[in-house]
Every structure is written in C-alpha cells, then in structure tokens.
Amino acid sequence: xxxxxxxxxxxxxxxxxxxxxxxxxxxxxxxxxxxxxxxxxxxxxxxxxxxxxxxxxxxxxxxxxxxxxxxxxxxxxxxxxxxxxxxxxxxxxxxxxxxxxxxxxxxxxxxxxxxxxxxxxxxxxxxxxxxxxxxxxxxxxxxxxxxxxxxxxxxxxxxxxxxxxxxxxxxxxxxxxxxxxxxxxxxxxxxxxxxxxxxxxxxxxxxxxxxxxxxxxxxxxxxxxxxxxxxxxxxxxxxxxxxxxxxxxxxxxxxxxxxxxxxxxxxxxxxxxxxxxxxxxxxxxxxxxxxxxxxxxxxxxxxxxxxxxxxxxxxxxxxxxxxxxxxxxxxxxxxxxxxxx
Ligand SMILES: [Fe+2]
Numbered sequence: 001x002x003x004x005x006x007x008x009x010x011x012x013x014x015x016x017x018x019x020x021x022x023x024x025x026x027x028x029x030x031x032x033x034x035x036x037x038x039x040x041x042x043x044x045x046x047x048x049x050x051x052x053x054x055x056x057x058x059x060x061x062x063x064x065x066x067x068x069x070x071x072x073x074x075x076x077x078x079x080x081x082x083x084x085x086x087x088x089x090x091x092x093x094x095x096x097x098x099x100x101x102x103x104x105x106x107x108x109x110x111x112x113x114x115x116x117x118x119x120x121x122x123x124x125x126x127x128x129x130x131x132x133x134x135x136x137x138x139x140x141x142x143x144x145x146x147x148x149x150x151x152x153x154x155x156x157x158x159x160x161x162x163x164x165x166x167x168x169x170x171x172x173x174x175x176x177x178x179x180x181x182x183x184x185x186x187x188x189x190x191x192x193x194x195x196x197x198x199x200x201x202x203x204x205x206x207x208x209x210x211x212x213x214x215x216x217x218x219x220x221x222x223x224x225x226x227x228x229x230x231x232x233x234x235x236x237x238x239x240x241x242x243x244x245x246x247x248x249x250x251x252x253x254x255x256x257x258x259x260x261x262x263x264x265x266x267x268x269x270x271x272x273x274x275x276x277x278x279x280x281x282x283x284x285x286x287x288x289x290x291x292x293x294x295x296x297x298x299x300x301x302x303x304x305x306x307x308x309x310x311x312x313x314x315x316x317x318x319x320x321x322x323x324x325x326x327x328x329x330x331x332x333x334x335x336x337x338x339x340x341x
Contacts, residue, residue: 002270002273004271008243008244009080011244013339014075014339015075015107016339017107018071018091019068019072019333020311021311021332021334022066024336026332028339041337042060044059045064064104065104067100072311073131074252075087075107078195085195087240088115088116089116090254091115092123094127095126101335108138114195115146115148116194116199119237120158122169125172129178129181136183145184149188150186150188156224157169157171158221159221161230166219168221201239201240202267204238205263212261212262214232214258214259215234218234237254239251239281243274248275251267251280251305254312255313256281263279264276265303276304277305277341278308279308279310285315286313286317296318297321300322301325306329308322309330309332309333314332
C-alpha cells in the first residue's frame, strides 16, 4: 500500500514547449502514443489575398515552427471525470525560447495551475520568471496565480569544475524573484501530491545503482564570498509522476542526475502496486561512457517500463542502443509536439 493518494487520471497529454531536438516530420513509431508526426499540426494562418496565391486560403509559415534549445519544458494536462489539471514541468533555459515556442504553439498557458521545477540548473529554470508572468496574465479572471513548487535547498550558483577552475552557470531565479514575478512559492523537500492528487512530486531520490553517480566535476556555491563545493549528485532533483488509468505510472524526469534507473526504482517504491508505463524526459546519457549506457539498457529491460520517451539530455547513443533491443517501441520527445498517451 502506498501512503500517497495519487488518483488515477482518465487522460494524459503533454506539450513539449522546450526540448533540445525538434523533428516535425517523424511520426510516433509506437501506436500507443499519439504524436504530431506531420507538418500539418503546425498552426496555419489565413492568406489575406488568396487570388495572389492561386486560391490558397491557408499558409504554413516557418515562423510558426518551434525551435530546439538545450533544456526542457513540458506542459502536462490530465483529466479525471469532468476535472482537468495542467502542470508545467520546468521552463527551459531562457525566457526568449519559452516565450517564442509557447506563442508559436498557441499553448493554453492560462490553464497552468502549478509549476514544478525539477532541480536548480539553468537549462530548466532560465525561462521560469517569463513562464510565471505569461501564465498569470493568461489565467482566467478571478483564478489564483500559479503556484511554483521549489526545493528549499537552492544553491546561489551551480557550476562545473574544469581542471580546478570553477565555471559557473547563471543563477537560478531566487524565491524572491519568483514571488515578484507573481508566483506563489511552495517549498517542498518531501514527496507530495498536487492538483487534487492527480500529480505526484517526489522527494529525494535514493541513489541505489552503483553506476549512476551524477555529474563528474559538478560544484555548487552557497555564498558569493564562499568556496565552491563538490556537488556531483544534485540531491535536490525531484520527478513528477501521473497514474494513467488502465496503463500505469508515467514518470517525468528533468535531467536524471539521480539516475533514470534510480528514479524508476524510487517511483515504483512509492506506488508499488501500479506498473511503470512510460518514462519521459532527460535521461542524461548524452555524455555517458558506453558501459553506463549498456547497464542502463540492461536495467530498463529488467524493469520493463512499456514506453521510453527520452528527450533533452538523453543523447542519440542511448536512443540508438535502446532501439536495437526494442525496435519501434521508443517514442523520442521533440520540441513543439503534443503527445497523447
Ligand atoms: Fe538539464
């Protein structure tokens, strides 16, 4: 029995607002997942003078197509009976790309009630303040501002140790900045549910597998006049999960610094009686040694989630390796696509 009352939802779809790769042509190779797979899902605009275009009344404009960017932002919508809830999982690396892609997709940002930031890395938080402002200005009259679910342990800066020299990322938005942008900050280190128990947001993910060791050379700074500290494990990373009726758990992982296999193990411990159905997001295997990729493939085979949906930092080498052992089962995630599971 789980102590978390994660209720089943009837439907689940998500819109990929930001992702490293985009591909508007490939269709979903797995019939269990519906995806765009055609240029025809791109919003069309009206032609003002059809006679000048041989009678064509609609135009497909290139400036209605999303752009790829290093980062992740997924707008996840579930329904349960007559209720519908939308959660924004991460906000991509910069404000401009979030605004550009959300606008080009005609994303219904006013439906977003809750934002979950998976961890403090700028490729997930850089668009956050813009996302909050866009969501709040699109919220229906009288609706409460968007809630922003953050881990309390925010570093001042995150970085990478390059042969003894610290290289810093841009700072993640502060709690004050989130509030000034109009977000209602809720700080959570522990697992909980959100939006009428339709979403599960994890606490700390235990590190079980011997080969998932985080980011080599990862560092953090907690005071501007302090010293950079080793921080390969990014312990504040959290995942989001949904229980889709008749199918099972759908796990959304931001960057999998905890290890994507560790995330699945923890998710299954939280909801032990529900099978793992799909794993969506960044697996962080793009820079992994071949041996780690092979161990991950092998553990995926043992844990047997039905559908892998790698995106962001997963890397083409893992996707290639997985497709060889499970041809046609994987549905890679691309920017600008809506996926229905
Ligand atoms: Fe990332």
